[in-house]
Amino acid sequence: MPYLIVALILAVLLAAFFLIFNPLGLGPEPEAVLPDQFFAAPAEDLSMLELLVDGNAAFSRILSNIDSAESVIFIQTFIWKDDAIGTQTVDRLKAAAARNVAVTVRKDLLGTFFELPSMLAGRPSPVFTRKGLKGHRNIDVRVPWLADTDHSKYVITDQQGIVFGGMNIADEYHLKWHDYMVAIRNEPWAHAFMDRVLKGLPWPSKAPFVIAANDRKATEIRTALTEVIDRSEERLVIEHAYVSETQILQAIERALNRGVRVDLILPRAPDTHLYANMATVNQLLASNGRKSLRVFLYPKMMHAKVVLSDGVVAAVGSANLTPRSMRTSREVTMFVHGTPDAPFIRDLNLQLESDISVAEQVTAPFRLGAWQRMGAVVGKYVW
Numbered sequence: 001m002p003y004l005i006v007a008l009i010l011a012v013l014l015a016a017f018f019l020i021f022n023p024l025g026l027g028p029e030p031e032a033v034l035p036d037q038f039f040a041a042p043a044e045d046l047s048m049l050e051l052l053v054d055g056n057a058a059f060s061r062i063l064s065n066i067d068s069a070e071s072v073i074f075i076q077t078f079i080w081k082d083d084a085i086g087t088q089t090v091d092r093l094k095a096a097a098a099r100n101v102a103v104t105v106r107k108d109l110l111g112t113f114f115e116l117p118s119m120l121a122g123r124p125s126p127v128f129t130r131k132g133l134k135g136h137r138n139i140d141v142r143v144p145w146l147a148d149t150d151h152s153k154y155v156i157t158d159q160q161g162i163v164f165g166g167m168n169i170a171d172e173y174h175l176k177w178h179d180y181m182v183a184i185r186n187e188p189w190a191h192a193f194m195d196r197v198l199k200g201l202p203w204p205s206k207a208p209f210v211i212a213a214n215d216r217k218a219t220e221i222r223t224a225l226t227e228v229i230d231r232s233e234e235r236l237v238i239e240h241a242y243v244s245e246t247q248i249l250q251a252i253e254r255a256l257n258r259g260v261r262v263d264l265i266l267p268r269a270p271d272t273h274l275y276a277n278m279a280t281v282n283q284l285l286a287s288n289g290r291k292s293l294r295v296f297l298y299p300k301m302m303h304a305k306v307v308l309s310d311g312v313v314a315a316v317g318s319a320n321l322t323p324r325s326m327r328t329s330r331e332v333t334m335f336v337h338g339t340p341d342a343p344f345i346r347d348l349n350l351q352l353e354s355d356i357s358v359a360e361q362v363t364a365p366f367r368l369g370a371w372q373r374m375g376a377v378v379g380k381y382v383w
Contacts (some may be wrong), residue, residue, distance in 0.1 A: 026148060026328060033224040034210060039231050042312060042339045043208035046187035049336065049344045051316070052353055055174035056180040058167050059085060066092045066158040073103045074156040074198075074370075078111040079168035082123035082132065082349040086169050090126045097138035103382055105141045108150045111168070112143070117129060148216065150330040156194060160187040164332055166305050166318050178355070179303040182316050182334055194307045197332055206349060209336040214319070214329060221319045221333045222326040226251045228309050228335065232260045237308040237352050239265040239298075242273040243280045244380040256289025265304075265355055268297040273322070276379035278366040285365050288292040296359035306348070313337045314348055323381055331338070 052058040066073060066089070073096055080086055097103050107127045115125050118229045126132020133141045154164035155342040165181035167173040184190050193211055195201040203210055222245070229236060229251040236255055242264065243249075256262055264284070266277050281295050307315040317333025319325040338345040366378065 007025055009283075020211050026214050026219045026330070029219045029327075030223055030225065033220045034227045035205065038210060038335070038337055039313070042337045042342070046336065046338045046342045046344050047207055048184055048189055049209065050183040050185060050290050051344050051351070052163065052183055052346075053183040054178060054180075055085075055167060057164065058165070058179075059089075059174050061181075061183055062155050062163050063088065063092050065155065065161045065163065066096055069096050069101050069157040070099075071101060072156070073101055073158075074106075075154075076150065077108045077153050077169050078108045078151050079170055080111070080125045080127055080128055081115055081118050081168075081170040081192040082126055082129075083171040085116070085171050085174040086126055089169055093133065093139065094136060097136055100138060103139040105139065106150070107141075107143050109143050109145060110149045110270075111145070125296075148330050149324075149328065151320075151325060152197070152332040153328055154193075154197065154211075154332065156190070159194065160190045161185065162190045162193050164193075164318070164334075165316060166303055170204070172301070173303070177301045177303045178298065180306055180316055209334055212317075212333050212335060214325075214327075214331045218327050219327060221317070221331055222247060224333070224335055225315060225319075225321075225325060227315055228307060228315055229255055231313070232258075232309040234310050235261045235263070236310075237263045237265070237301065237306075237356075239304045239306045239352060239355060239360070240321050240368055241267055241270055241301075241303045241305070242277065242383070244273070244276040244376075245321050245323050245326045247284060248321045248326070249280060252284065253287045253289065256284070256287055256292045259289070259292075261292050263294045263296065263352075263356060265298055265302070265352070265359060267298045267302040268299055268360070269301065271301060272383050273379045275368065275372045275376035276322075278368060279373065279376035281362060282365040282368070285362075296356055297362060298355055298359045302355075306352070308348060308352060311349055312345055314345060316348075322383065324383060344352045346360075 093103050127141050134141050156162055162184040163181050166179045167181055192204055196203050196211045212224045214221050232255050305317055315333055315335050319331035319333050325331055
């Protein structure tokens with residue numbers, strides 16, 4: 001047991017080093033990601049996509065997919081805690097492995113830092129323990145020590161079912177926080193997802209949606225988000241937990257200056273990044289186009305990473321609007337252009353309007369003292 005504690009402490013220290021410095025870096029940022037035809041016309045068929053709102057819907061689908069898996073399960077996560085949903089997921093994976101399903105689990109080392117309170121309480125992540133997933137037949141568990149920070153989250157079953165988005169494996173994502181995942185229910189596009197995310201291959205040019213990734217070959221997501229914001233004509237809804245990245249804020253200001261109505265939804269009390277979010281609000285409220293801006297504070301913790309442009313172009317994924325997510329972390333975000341009556345687009349519109357209806361509008365800048373302003377800078381660049 002003492003050796004395990006020492007190993008976990010070393011993992012936390014190494015994770016902190018990668019959190020601050022991320023020495024490996026990612027691929028170059030392209031000048032363009034989304035093709036002109038993506039914006040020119042909506043996809044005719046988005047029936048392969050399903051929006052999963054909050055943890056009950058997302059984990060019900062994930063656990064169901066695990067239970068029905070016949071050959072392969074691949075899980076990538078940033079955080080995996082030894083709590084109720086973490087244990088339930090472990091038990092389902094062990095049962096799958098007992099059916100001779102090959103299970104692969106990858107968890108980011110940096111996420112261990114956010115598991116520290118559980119570790120100190122004697123509940124390390126199941127990826128580190130034999131009580132959890134280590135040492136079980138047909139289960140391959142890896143927490144790479146020398147790798148890029150991987151903030152993406154996805155579950156692949158039998159190379160045909162994909163669930164991906166913003167949720168880690170922990171009780172707060174399952175039962176407490178507001179967040180989004182996306183399910184792909186189509187074998188060819190599930191294969192395309194795996195080719196893009198696991199192999200770094202190009203995304204098919206004629207696909208009905210686009211999977212953009214930050215990886216060793218390219219850092220695509222900031223470019224794609226900027227393209228969506230710059231193409232907005234009437235309304236832009238941004239629901240994100242953490243917002244501070246400079247180029248994204250510049251794109252939002254350009255949209256405001258064009259008269260685009262911008263609705264920004266932030267959590268009232270985020271688990272981190274509070275002062276950085278406040279500084280972002282103050283910057284936007286001081287911009288020339290501020291009359292077109294509305295800022296809302298969602299009443300509970302919201303972990304979303306969602307953008308909706310003109311009610312029909314959406315971005316949903318794992319990437320925060322922060323320097324780390326935009327430039328130094330592996331991330332996966334889906335971009336889709338659909339008709340207003342496409343179920344995925346319709347459901348997202350309805351959910352965002354519902355979130356605005358329960359949120360409180362910010363009517364004046366936040367008062368930040370010297371320490372809070374310093375905290376905003378630290379928060380922006382550390383997380």
